[in-house]
Amino acid sequence: xxKKMRSKRYWLNLLWVGLIWGVVLxxxxxxxxxxxxxxxxxxxxxxxxxxxxxxxxALTAPDGVTLRGWYIxxxxxxxxxxxxxxxxxxxxxxxHAKFLAKYGYGVLLYDERASGESGGSIRSYxxxxxxxxxxxxxxxxxRPEVDPAQIGILGCSTGAEIALxxxxxxxxxxxxxxxxxxxxxxxxxxxxxxFKEWFLWLPFRPxxxxxEWETGVHAPRPLHETISGISPRPILLITAGQxxxxxxxxxxxxxxxxxxxHWNIPEAMHCGxxxxxxxxxxxxxxxFFDQAIGGR
Numbered sequence: 001x002x003k004k005m006r007s008k009r010y011w012l013n014l015l016w017v018g019l020i021w022g023v024v025l026x027x028x029x030x031x032x033x034x035x036x037x038x039x040x041x042x043x044x045x046x047x048x049x050x051x052x053x054x055x056x057x058a059l060t061a062p063d064g065v066t067l068r069g070w071y072i073x074x075x076x077x078x079x080x081x082x083x084x085x086x087x088x089x090x091x092x093x094x095x096h097a098k099f100l101a102k103y104g105y106g107v108l109l110y111d112e113r114a115s116g117e118s119g120g121s122i123r124s125y126x127x128x129x130x131x132x133x134x135x136x137x138x139x140x141x142x143r144p145e146v147d148p149a150q151i152g153i154l155g156c157s158t159g160a161e162i163a164l165x166x167x168x169x170x171x172x173x174x175x176x177x178x179x180x181x182x183x184x185x186x187x188x189x190x191x192x193x194x195f196k197e198w199f200l201w202l203p204f205r206p207x208x209x210x211x212e213w214e215t216g217v218h219a220p221r222p223l224h225e226t227i228s229g230i231s232p233r234p235i236l237l238i239t240a241g242q243x244x245x246x247x248x249x250x251x252x253x254x255x256x257x258x259x260x261x262h263w264n265i266p267e268a269m270h271c272g273x274x275x276x277x278x279x280x281x282x283x284x285x286x287x288f289f290d291q292a293i294g295g296r
Contacts, residue, residue: 038088045090046070047094056070059135059136062131067110068117069110069136071143074145075145077145079107080152084112089271093156112159129162130166130220137170154285157179164181168227175234175235176236179273186201186204186208190247224251232257234288240265240271240276261288265281
């Protein structure tokens with residue numbers, strides 16, 4: 001007897017099951033990449049690489065994790081905390097440190113948790129890292145050459161999101177530069193405008209819920225809801241390109257209160273403003289901190 005043909009409904013159900021499992025496996029793979037530690041010595045890059053004097057620093061995070069870093073002493077009583085992107089871009093932060101130190105600013109850099117030489121067994125999308133800025137502030141406030149009223153912060157990518165969140169949380173930070181900040185929670189994504197954006201947007205909510213479950217870390221409040229708390233301290237948002245990154249920044253910008261500024265560098269790559277327009281970038285950042293924390 002001939003075999004019975006499968007119905008159309010059967011094949012549609014099979015297709016849906018395959019799609020669902022495909023999405024689940026994809027999300028699981030993304031979560032593993034987000035969580036896995038990024039420990040490495042990053043080629044031994046330190047302020048000595050850019051010929052600057054420095055002191056080794058060991059900070060203790062609120063949960064006891066040790067954060068390894070470097071402090072370049074201040075010559076003008078003002079200091080900028082520098083935060084790298086997800087997994088670390090120590091060289092990029094050293095380039096920032098070099099021009100800030102040229103103008104007398106002190107600089108504190110450290111490897112974020114579960115990155116570089118710092119402790120920690122899991123990365124949490126920057127959610128835990130906001131609290132790690134507190135021991136950095138305490139360290140600087142106890143430095144004799146630092147005026148506690150002259151501390152700012154600059155972050156790139158996930159470091160930018162951490163910097164914004166920390167400035168909301170800690171009034172001791174008097175100004176923040178955030179380059180290439182992305183979404184902290186799904187609610188921070190600008191509303192989708194077309195099918196492509198809807199398709200990319202839909203997985204974020206279940207992915208973040210899975211991430212909370214797997215890490216045991218709860219997501220913070222959406223950044224766009226809290227960013228207004230930075231005012232009256234100034235914000236400078238820096239973005240690259242001509243598409244999603246500037247749009248994300250505008251979403252934050254619209255919810256922030258003055259003083260605020262958004263500078264887009266169309267020809268730059270993500271967090272590459274310092275390479276795309278080095279002279280203008282240096283002048284813009286130094287001018288911002290001169291006004292925000294009174295460096296000169």
